[in-house]
Amino acid sequence: MKNINYSLNSNLSERLSSSRPDNLFSLPIAQLGDWTFDEKVAEVFPDMIQRSVPGYSNIITMIGMLAKRFVQPHSRIYDLGCSLGAASLSVRRNIQVPGCSIIAVDNSPAMVERCRRHLDAFRDDTLVDDTLVEVLEKDILDVRLKKASMVVLNLTLQFINPKDRLSLLTLIYQSLIPGGVLVLSEKFTFEDPQVSELLFDMHHDFKRANGYSELEISQKRSMLENVLRSDSIKDHKTRLHQAGFEHADVWFQCFNFGSLIALKTKKTNRPLRKLAFI
Ligand SMILES: Nc1ncnc2c1ncn2[C@@H]1O[C@H](C[S@+](CC[C@H]([NH3+])C(=O)[O-])CC(=O)[O-])[C@@H](O)[C@H]1O
Ligand SMILES: O=C(O)C(=O)Cc1ccccc1
Helix, strand or coil: CCCCCHHHHHHHHHCCCCCCCCCCCCCCCCCCCCCCHHHHHHHEEEEEEHHHHCHHHHHHHHHHHHHHHHCCCCCCEEEEECCCCCCHHHHHCCCCCCCCEEEEECCCHHHHHHHHHHHCCCCCCCCCCCEEEEEEEEHHCCCCCCCCEEEEEEHHHHHHHHHHHHHHHHHHHHEEEEEEEEEEEEEEEECCCHHHHHHHHHHHHHHCCCCCCCHHHHHHHHHHCCCCCCEEHHHHHHHHHHCCEEEEEEEEEEEEEEEEEEEECCCCCCCCCCCCCC
């Protein structure tokens, strides 16, 4: 069959199916330290994220669809906490306007090094695109954001110190041009204890179904405990509005993971109202 739009298919985890399987935590570890995105994690990351985050592939694919709709000519797209560049690749494949730059940022040297390689390796010469891609090894709190039509925080805000989250989102809002979008994917907490327990258990079922043992699940959980601090959907929405976003809601959810879009309104060309009493 001809004319299939392949731009929606085959994202990085699927393309890198030959990447090393994640068995980092399969043996007992005597001293479980805090989680870091080091060389070992970067090496198995495509397999790890695919088997750990329900809906990850869908989110990456849909980020491409959102890029098609939201990216404006001669604007910037920021992928903050880019890891191996899966979201940047999906955006690049779907941009249909000229003069754009994607700025992918991560503070893990191991991720950045591999991200640069992936973005080079997966350059699609059949697409007519002049999109530039830059990969910065930097803390996302230190990036000077500007002229953005799309910002992606795909599973990254949860690793940022909670005291810095509102100021980061405010800077993102201010960097967006009218009509711009933020995509914010996160692991969520839930207020209702019953729902919370169910979705937590479903996430564990998902990991077990993907071949992780109880030991792998519990060792990773304990390493993430002080590092990944998640919020409820309600808290995300409140914070997004405080940051200035006029519209924000969930567009995807699978168990305790999901993604929100937050919109900066388009400029309205409302005619000046006549002054009634002059
Ligand atoms: N302060 C920081 N500054 C820069 N990078 C950071 C910071 N803190 C954490 N990171 C980086 O954020 C990424 C989070 S993974 C994102 C997946 C990706 N978005 C994806 O679409 O595949 C999510 C996960 O592993 O659950 C890691 O690469 C960190 O090094
Ligand atoms: O595995 C988990 O429990 C997660 O919350 C997701 C995740 C995926 C990859 C690295 C760190 C956390």
